[in-house]
Amino acid sequence: MSIENLARKTVRELTPYMSARRLGGSGDIWLNANESPYVNEYSVNCDRLNRYSTCQPEELINAYSAYAGVDSKYVLTSRGADEGIELLVRAFCEPNQDSILYCPPTYGMYAISAQTFDVATKTVPLTADWQLDLDTIQANLDSVKLVFVCSPNNPTGNLLKRSDIEALLDMTANKAIVVVDEAYIDFCMEESVVELLSRYPNLAILRTLSKAFALAGLRCGFTLANPQIIELLLKVIAPYPVPVPVTDIAVQALSEAGLARTKFQVLDLNANRAYLQAGLSMLPGVTVFDGYGNYLLVQFPDGEKLFSTLWDNGIILRRSPIENCIRISVGNRDECEKTLAFIRQQLEQ
Numbered sequence: 530m531s532i533e534n535l536a537r538k539t540v541r542e543l544t545p546y547m548s549a550r551r552l553g554g555s556g557d558i559w560l561n562a563n564e565s566p567y568v569n570e571y572s573v574n575c576d577r578l579n580r581y582s583t584c585q586p587e588e589l590i591n592a593y594s595a596y597a598g599v600d601s602k603y604v605l606t607s608r609g610a611d612e613g614i615e616l617l618v619r620a621f622c623e624p625n626q627d628s629i630l631y632c633p634p635t636y637g638m639y640a641i642s643a644q645t646f647d648v649a650t651k652t653v654p655l656t657a658d659w660q661l662d663l664d665t666i667q668a669n670l671d672s673v674k675l676v677f678v679c680s681p682n683n684p685t686g687n688l689l690k691r692s693d694i695e696a697l698l699d700m701t702a703n704k705a706i707v708v709v710d711e712a713y714i715d716f717c718m719e720e721s722v723v724e725l726l727s728r729y730p731n732l733a734i735l736r737t738l739s740k741a742f743a744l745a746g747l748r749c750g751f752t753l754a755n756p757q758i759i760e761l762l763l764k765v766i767a768p769y770p771v772p773v774p775v776t777d778i779a780v781q782a783l784s785e786a787g788l789a790r791t792k793f794q795v796l797d798l799n800a801n802r803a804y805l806q807a808g809l810s811m812l813p814g815v816t817v818f819d820g821y822g823n824y825l826l827v828q829f830p831d832g833e834k835l836f837s838t839l840w841d842n843g844i845i846l847r848r849s850p851i852e853n854c855i856r857i858s859v860g861n862r863d864e865c866e867k868t869l870a871f872i873r874q875q876l877e878q
């Protein structure tokens with residue numbers, strides 16, 4: 530018997546998430562993973578490394594709750610927002626019985642986390658203007674325990690209408706949890722639905738330090754939700770989910786100085802996004818969709834060909850499932866200028 534055959538059937542049949550890292554590539558300009566171009570300095574204290582970490586370090590929880598404007602009982606920290614997705618699936622979905630629902634085109638990890646735990650996935654595509662199709666969602670809520678929505682949505686970049694999210698929360702009351710993925714909300718903080726937490730016990734919000742805080746390698750994320758949800762997630766989380774150095778660094782990132790730095794970097798990246806958007810919009814046959822995160826979805830006359838040419842020339846972007854569309858992360862000004870210049874030159878040939 531081969532080792533392969535020892536594995537669960539689900540795992541044998543699983544296609545893992547093709548992260549930007551796994552896709553490889555070689556180049557000078559990496560605008561494929563919505564990472565921040567900023568490299569910030571931190572100090573790490575090794576004094577406590579002989580001891581296990583606490584499950585939910587108080588100073589980290591308090592720092593994020595102050596940043597998010599919610600009580601600390603509403604905050605859970607985990608290894609990235611990705612672990613938050615997985616904890617929600619494990620806490621709320623009975624394998625081979627319950628389902629999750631999500632609205633493509635969107636982030637790929639909702640489906641993969643569900644599949645890994647033998648939880649079925651239902652999809653209700655976004656409308657033509659990339660908003661929620663509430664009627665179709667309502668008609669498909671049977672057996673659904675979690676509805677994942679993403680705002681700003683990855684990869685389309687648009688925000689979901691707040692009134693639609695409220696309608697979704699009303700529609701699913703006592704039936705399902707609505708998970709609003711706010712991985713990119715720090716780029717447009719006033720658009721957060723965090724204030725809905727006090728009105729909706731079935732709301733969970735995902736946050737991360739990976740994007741605006743320039744800490745993708747740290748693996749630190751948060752779930753914001755009513756204490757009843759948080760308590761359930763704490764039942765299924767690993768005993769030591771947050772390494773001691775992660776807490777040290779995250780607390781520095783969330784200090785007054787750290788927050789001021791992030792705010793400055795967000796302003797700078799939003800300006801670079803505007804530069805990229807303006808420059809690309811002027812090119813013939815190119816459509817740039819309004820984006821609110823640190824990336825833009827852009828439609829080209831022949832997206833596939835352009836993507837490959839860029840790839841071959843060391844400019845690594847991300848393919849999207851939408852026809853002829855490429856997702857471009859907002860880098861520093863130099864990266865944006867070089868990418869724009871290269872694309873302009875290609876399209877003018």
Ligand SMILES: *Cc1c(COP(=O)(O)O)cnc(C)c1O
Nearest residue numbers: 609610611636683712737739750
């Ligand atoms: C990047 C991203 C995440 C994952 O964030 P991590 O905290 O790095 O796990 C979650 N959701 C969306 C939409 C993302 O783009």
